[in-house]
Amino acid sequence: MRIEDTNKLLIDSGVRPLRKRALIYNYLLNKGNHPNVETIYLDLIKKEPTLSKTTIYNVLNLLIEKNLVQMIKIEGTEMRYDADVSPHGHFKCASCGRIFDFSIDESEHPKIPLEGFEIHQRHYYISGYCTDCAKAKLN
Amino acid sequence: MRIEDTNKLLIDSGVRPLRKRALIYNYLLNKGNHPNVETIYLDLIKKEPTLSKTTIYNVLNLLIEKNLVQMIKIEGTEMRYDADVSPHGHFKCASCGRIFDFSIDESEHPKIPLEGFEIHQRHYYISGYCTDCAKAKLN
DNA sequence: GTATCTGCAAAACATTTGCAATTCT
DNA sequence: AGAATTGCAAATGTTTTGCAGATAC
Numbered sequence: 001m002r003i004e005d006t007n008k009l010l011i012d013s014g015v016r017p018l019r020k021r022a023l024i025y026n027y028l029l030n031k032g033n034h035p036n037v038e039t040i041y042l043d044l045i046k047k048e049p050t051l052s053k054t055t056i057y058n059v060l061n062l063l064i065e066k067n068l069v070q071m072i073k074i075e076g077t078e079m080r081y082d083a084d085v086s087p088h089g090h091f092k093c094a095s096c097g098r099i100f101d102f103s104i105d106e107s108e109h110p111k112i113p114l115e116g117f118e119i120h121q122r123h124y125y126i127s128g129y130c131t132d133c134a135k136a137k138l139n
Numbered sequence: 140m141r142i143e144d145t146n147k148l149l150i151d152s153g154v155r156p157l158r159k160r161a162l163i164y165n166y167l168l169n170k171g172n173h174p175n176v177e178t179i180y181l182d183l184i185k186k187e188p189t190l191s192k193t194t195i196y197n198v199l200n201l202l203i204e205k206n207l208v209q210m211i212k213i214e215g216t217e218m219r220y221d222a223d224v225s226p227h228g229h230f231k232c233a234s235c236g237r238i239f240d241f242s243i244d245e246s247e248h249p250k251i252p253l254e255g256f257e258i259h260q261r262h263y264y265i266s267g268y269c270t271d272c273a274k275a276k277l278n
Numbered sequence: 279g280t281a282t283c284t285g286c287a288a289a290a291c292a293t294t295t296g297c298a299a300t301t302c303t
Numbered sequence: 304a305g306a307a308t309t310g311c312a313a314a315t316g317t318t319t320t321g322c323a324g325a326t327a328c
Contacts, residue, residue: 018302018308037292052310057293073212077318078292091253102252110247110263114230114239116270124249125262131255157283157327176317191285196318216293217317 001029013066023048024059028069028083034090034099036078074099074125089124095133140168152205162187163198167208167222173229173238175217213238213264228263234272 006026007017015021027044028035035043037060041053060081063069072080074092084101087109091100104124112119129137145165146156154160166183167174174182176199180192199220202208211219213231219238226248230239243263251258268276 016302016307020309050310053292054294054310055308058309061294077216077218089249089251091251091256094259100253100256104249108249110228110243110249112228112230112265113241114270116273117230117239117265118268118273119265120233120267121265123262123264123266125264126251126256126258126260127262128259129257131253134255134257155282155327159284189285192317193285193319194283197284200319 001026009068013068015062015066015068020048020051020055021059021062023051024056025063025068025083028081032084034072034074034080034082036075036080038078040081070121072099072125073123074127087122089126091126091128091130093130093133094127095129095136098130100130140165148207152207154201154205154207159187159190159194160198160201162190163195164202164207164222167220171223173211173213173219173221175214175219177217179220209260211238211262213266226261228265230265230267230269232269232272233266234268234276237269239269 003022003026006022006029009029010017010022010025023044024040027040037053037056040056041051044051044056060069063083064071067085068083070082070085072082072090074080074090080099087104087106089102089104091102092098093100109122142161142165145161145168148168149156149161149164162183163179166179176192176195179195180190183190183195199208202222203210206224207222209221209224211221211229213219213229223240226243226245228241228243230241231237232239248261
């Protein structure tokens with residue numbers, strides 16, 4: 001996705017499309033993985049040497065508030081960030097560390113046996129071995 | 140559960156049933172909630188004044204390794220700990236902060252559309268408002 | 279008696295905050 | 304110009320680590 005299209009998405013959500021904001025959001029949209037702040041920082045300072053981690057935190061928190069990005073808590077102590085806010089699950093491979101997205105059909109969401117509870121968000125996290133690592137283990 | 144029974148569980152999992160280990164595991168088993176390290180510490184030093192947080196971290200990491208305890212990452216940056224390692228979900232109330240357990244029937248687990256992946260753990264986290272807070276909001 | 283465990287203090291990280299400088303319109 | 308944003312440095316909060324002393328068997 002081009003920066004201009006990213007700007008448009010920001011404007012549509014009531015966020016002023018500032019240069020560094022758009023850069024960070026564009027990065028998340030295009031990479032499609034689930035980077036931590038460190039990775040975002042190291043990747044982006046190549047093209048934007050004055051970018052700081054504080055700004056990355058600021059922007060991410062803003063984008064989360066505007067529901068353009070979601071936090072993923074699948075790694076140890078750090079947060080991962082995902083520009084795909086549609087309902088989907090995450091699989092973390094315990095061996096290679098990669099995180100895989102998978103879709104969950106609406107009809108497949110487990111019923112929550114909690115009477116009168118109001119559900120806002122669902123997070124489905126799976127851990128185990130991905131195909132590659134499961135195969136490698138057999139050898 | 141009595142300490143003697145906790146000791147037995149530890150031995151069955153190949154863990155030497157040391158005094159402070161058993162104390163911490165027994166606490167988690169009996170409380171049945173999802174305390175953070177701070178809460179465990181404050182509760183247990185009442186009866187075991189020489190207990191340190193370092194030991195709590197050490198013991199928890201050992202119990203996790205032995206699959207007697209699982210980490211729950213539903214709060215901001217801190218870890219919560221749960222001695223119930225059977226498959227179940229957690230609901231976090233965004234208003235009062237309480238965490239509720241709920242069971243998920245085996246047949247209800249969503250199918251994971253990832254060919255050849257080996258699943259070890261499933262975490263299902265829901266956030267929203269609990270019944271009490273949902274009602275309070277209406278007033 | 280020896281290996282293991284514990285606990286203090288310090289280190290290591292991730293994230294937030296205060297505030298002055300910069301940028302945007 | 305004026306309001307919002309940025310970035311440095313410091314603060315905060317959680318978890319880990321190094322190592323000396325204590326404990327278990």
